[in-house]
Amino acid sequence: MKRQEVAILGVGMHPWGKWGRNFVEYGVKAAQDALKDAGLGWSDVQLVSGGETIRNGYPGFIAGAAFAQALGWTGARVTSCYGACAAGAQAISVARAQILAGLCDVALVVGADTTPKGFFAPQAGERGTDPDWLRFRLLGATNPVYFALYARRRMALYGATDRDFAKVKVKNARHGLANPNARYRKAVTEDEVLASPMVSDPLRLLEICATSDGGAALVLSSMEYARKRTTKPITITAVSTVTPRYPSSIIEMPNFATDSAAAVAPPDLSFRDSIAAAAYAEAGIGAQDVNVAEVYDLSSALELDWYENIGLCRPGEAEKLLNDGVTTIGGRVPVNPSGGLACFGEAIPRRRSRRSASSPGSSAARRRDGRWKTRRSACP
Amino acid sequence: LIDARGRGTLASPLEESAVKTRISAMAEWFDIDGERPRLIGSRCRRCRTYFFPRESFACRNPRCQASELEDVPLSTTGTLWSFTDNHYAPPAPYVSPDPFQPYAIAAVELATRRWSSSGRWPPASRSSARRRDEDGSRRRRALLDDQHEYVVWKWRPAAGGGRS
Numbered sequence: 387m388k389r390q391e392v393a394i395l396g397v398g399m400h401p402w403g404k405w406g407r408n409f410v411e412y413g414v415k416a417a418q419d420a421l422k423d424a425g426l427g428w429s430d431v432q433l434v435s436g437g438e439t440i441r442n443g444y445p446g447f448i449a450g451a452a453f454a455q456a457l458g459w460t461g462a463r464v465t466s467c468y469g470a471c472a473a474g475a476q477a478i479s480v481a482r483a484q485i486l487a488g489l490c491d492v493a494l495v496v497g498a499d500t501t502p503k504g505f506f507a508p509q510a511g512e513r514g515t516d517p518d519w520l521r522f523r524l525l526g527a528t529n530p531v532y533f534a535l536y537a538r539r540r541m542a543l544y545g546a547t548d549r550d551f552a553k554v555k556v557k558n559a560r561h562g563l564a565n566p567n568a569r570y571r572k573a574v575t576e577d578e579v580l581a582s583p584m585v586s587d588p589l590r591l592l593e594i595c596a597t598s599d600g601g602a603a604l605v606l607s608s609m610e611y612a613r614k615r616t617t618k619p620i621t622i623t624a625v626s627t628v629t630p631r632y633p634s635s636i637i638e639m640p641n642f643a644t645d646s647a648a649a650v651a652p653p654d655l656s657f658r659d660s661i662a663a664a665a666y667a668e669a670g671i672g673a674q675d676v677n678v679a680e681v682y683d684l685s686s687a688l689e690l691d692w693y694e695n696i697g698l699c700r701p702g703e704a705e706k707l708l709n710d711g712v713t714t715i716g717g718r719v720p721v722n723p724s725g726g727l728a729c730f731g732e733a734i735p736r737r738r739s740r741r742s743a744s745s746p747g748s749s750a751a752r753r754r755d756g757r758w759k760t761r762r763s764a765c766p
Numbered sequence: 767l768i769d770a771r772g773r774g775t776l777a778s779p780l781e782e783s784a785v786k787t788r789i790s791a792m793a794e795w796f797d798i799d800g801e802r803p804r805l806i807g808s809r810c811r812r813c814r815t816y817f818f819p820r821e822s823f824a825c826r827n828p829r830c831q832a833s834e835l836e837d838v839p840l841s842t843t844g845t846l847w848s849f850t851d852n853h854y855a856p857p858a859p860y861v862s863p864d865p866f867q868p869y870a871i872a873a874v875e876l877a878t879r880r881w882s883s884s885g886r887w888p889p890a891s892r893s894s895a896r897r898r899d900e901d902g903s904r905r906r907r908a909l910l911d912d913q914h915e916y917v918v919w920k921w922r923p924a925a926g927g928g929r930s
Contacts (some may be wrong), residue, residue, distance in 0.1 A: 392882075497834055507857035524792055524918045526852060527871055534850035535873050542848065587851040632828050635816075637847075637873050649815035649827055681828040 388522050390454035392485045393612030393619035395605040396424025400498065402569040402600035402730045409442045412601030413453045413498035420603035425615070428457050430491035431605070435481040437497025438468035440509075450477075453496045465694065471682070472627065473497060474602070477649060479625045481606050491611040498601030501732070503527065504690030506597060518640040525642075530594050530685070534586035537687035541588065544702040546690065548588055550709070552579035555728055557714050562725020569598050570729045579686075592762035593686035598731025604731050624668035644750055658695035666697075677719075681728040693721065770822065791916040795819050797839070804839040805919055811836060841877035843924060848873045870920050 398419025398733035400412035411608035413436075421428055421679055434457075435555040436450030445452035450466035463484070469477040474497045481493035505528045513519035521527040540546045556576055562568040574592060582592040630638075633645030638657070654665055673696060681692035690704035697717055699707045707713055722728070790796045797804045807818035810825035811913070812832035818840060825832045855866040 398835075403918040440920070502857075505857050508859070510858075519859060520792070522856055523861070525871060526856045526860045526862075528852065528854075528856045531850055531871050534852075535848040535871070539848040539852060574769055584851075584853050586853070589850075645826065646818075649810070649813040650829070653806065692842060 387589060390486050391609055391623050393607050393609055393621055395420070395426065395492075395607050395612060395619070396420040397605075398603045400601035401567045402598045404569075404600045405500075406502075407500065407599070408445075409439055409449075409500040409599070410445060410456045411498075411602070412500070412599060413449070413496045413603065414456045414497065414601075416601035416603035417453060417457060417494055417496050420605045424605040426492065426605060428619045429460050431460070431462050431492050431494045433463040433465070433481060433484055433493040435477045435484075435493055435495045436464070436466045437473040437477040437495070438466050438497040439473075439497075440468055440504070442500055449498070450495070451493075453498075462494075469627075469641055475625060475627055476602065478606070478622070479627050482605075482622060485606060485608050488608075491568040493606045493609045494602065495604045495606060497603075500599045501597035504597070506585065506732075509670050516762040517642065521640045521642065524580055527640075528586070529639060530586040530589060532596065532637070533685035534589050535637065536691060537588050540687055540691065543744045544705065545629075546579060546687065546705055549576060550690070550705045551588065551593055551686040551709055552576040552590075554683065554689045557708070558683060558686075558689075558726040558728035560716055560723050561720075562722050562729025565725050565729065567600075568725045568729035569596070569731050582676070587689065589685050595684050595727035596731035600631045600730065623670070624665040626661050626665035626668065628661055628664045631655075631660065656695070658691070662696040678723060679713075679719060679721045680724060680726070681701075681721055683722055683728055684732065686728070689721065689726070713757055788915050788917050791918050795915075796919045803919060804842065804844060806837055807840045808835040809838045810834070816840070844874040844876040844921075845912055846872055846921075847875050 398416045398421070400415040400419075405412075417428075422430070434450050434454045436448075436453050438449040439446040447468070448466050449468075450464040453461060454460075454464055465477075465480050465484075467473050467480060469476040474495075477495050477497060481495050484490050485493055508516065508518040508522055511519075517666075525531075531696075537546075537551065540743065552575060556574055556579065559570065559572065559574045563571050563573060565571070579590060579592045582590045585591055585594055606622070609619065609621070626707070633647050633650055633652055634657050635644050635647060636653040636656060636658075637644050653660070662673075676696070676698070679692075679696060679698070681689055681696065683689040691701055691705040693707055693713065694701045698704075698713070698721075710716045712719060715723050779929050788798065790798050795806055797806055804885050805818060806820060807816050808821045809816050810827065810830060810832055811834040813825060813827050813830035815825065816832070816838070817826065817835070820837060821835055823833060823835075825835060849870055849872040853868045855862045858859055
């Protein structure tokens with residue numbers, strides 16, 4: 387596949403928290419900041435790509451248009467993506483594709499969400515054919531239940547301990563201290579993590595990301611357009627939006643079961659491994675080229691799985707990587723230097739947008755040398 | 767608790783006999799009418815792979831994609847893949863006893879070479895479910911009354927436990 391790049395001209399965010407306001411407000415603030423960062427005006431934007439949040443009613447279903455209307459109609463093209471946890475990546479992917487196809491030069495990607503207190507819940511009503519509804523109804527299988535199944539499995543396979551998991555939270559909490567957009571900016575100790583209430587054994591309250599409100603935005607452009615404005619543009623070299631390969635052998639939300647391996651052997655790469663592999667292949671790099679990573683720490687334990695999925699180490703070695711400080715700021719490959727979901731919380735359509743928005747701007751060095759890779763695109 | 771490599775077996779909801787008549791909360795998936803409780807899945811007639819929950823219109827093996835599937839009872843034994851104890855009440859539509867009771871959820875690799883998750887489910891006094899009628903249409907079947915209790919599948923450690 388031909389290697390093709392788009393540039394990130396600007397990034398913006400609405401601070402994450404429990405603000406209780408309309409998601410459009412968060413998106414508009416993030417968009418305005420991203421445009422300011424890019425040195426562009428709203429009327430320069432030719433495409434608005436919205437990451438959707440269906441929990442916020444009709445404007446959420448048409449998030450791209452909702453943001454465009456709030457910013458003032460300009461006749462820009464519009465698109466909206468709802469892909470649950472992948473909505474941000476898909477919104478970026480669509481904007482990138484339109485730029486690469488020559489349909490536009492400047493695109494604004496916006497994701498925002500207003501979340502409920504406590505657990506995410508399925509859509510209301512009697513939804514007897516909706517697996518998301520049924521998993522709550524029949525099993526009480528909340529999102530943390532799935533996170534806990536992975537965590538317990540990690541303990542059984544690799545001997546991970548409660549203390550290993552707690553250390554991930556301690557690291558990310560420290561990372562988030564300096565991030566003005568993080569919801570939680572408070573250092574914690576391992577003992578404090580381990581003393582927090584058990585939610586889904588072995589995961590405790592401080593190890594599971596909170597549901598948060600917030601917004602994030604990116605201004606993307608063609609390389610040609612970017613080169614007129616900067617000599618060293620930051621680029622996106624890959625966006626991975628792949629589906630699993632049959633038979634997928636890890637149970638995923640909202641499913642009740644994996645695929646069966648009765649007729650076909652499972653693929654060599656697990657689904658999560660394959661997401662990273664696709665990004666590396668598209669970017670023409672390997673895990674050894676990665677300098678920093680933002681991964682999807684829905685739980686403390688899940689961050690460790692991702693170290694292996696994105697190739698930072700072999701299966702079973704993530705705890706050592708963590709304990710050796712490799713993934714701490716100052717280490718060889720800092721992971722979640724933004725503070726991660728541990729400090730931000732979870733707001734569905736903005737996760738990937740946030741990941742793209744948080745890292746490029748977080749390091750002037752990376753920005754200057756222009757070699758920062760879109761690692762987070764590889765990771766949910 | 768079960769060892770992470772321990773064997774499990776499908777528990778009979780009839781063991782915890784109550785005055786109320788027990789009814790499957792999802793009869794399409796979970797049959798308790800016979801002697802033993804059974805999960806009902808589908809098997810592709812062409813490639814012989816399995817699905818749970820049931821698939822009715824197309825095999826999901828991308829190299830097969832046949833459209834003839836048959837209902838089959840799934841294995842009632844398997845190996846524990848992972849488990850958790852949930853300590854907080856889920857939101858609706860979960861039907862929680864008052865006060866909330868923590869419960870366990872297990873993911874079990876069935877002997878028919880598939881993973882499956884299942885969990886304890888506290889008895890519900892108010893519930894509803896849907897069932898598939900013979901003509902293929904869906905019809906809501908009210909399950910709300912005081913004589914019945916709606917149950918889902920549970921696992922228990924196999925007799926003798928043991929490692930696989």
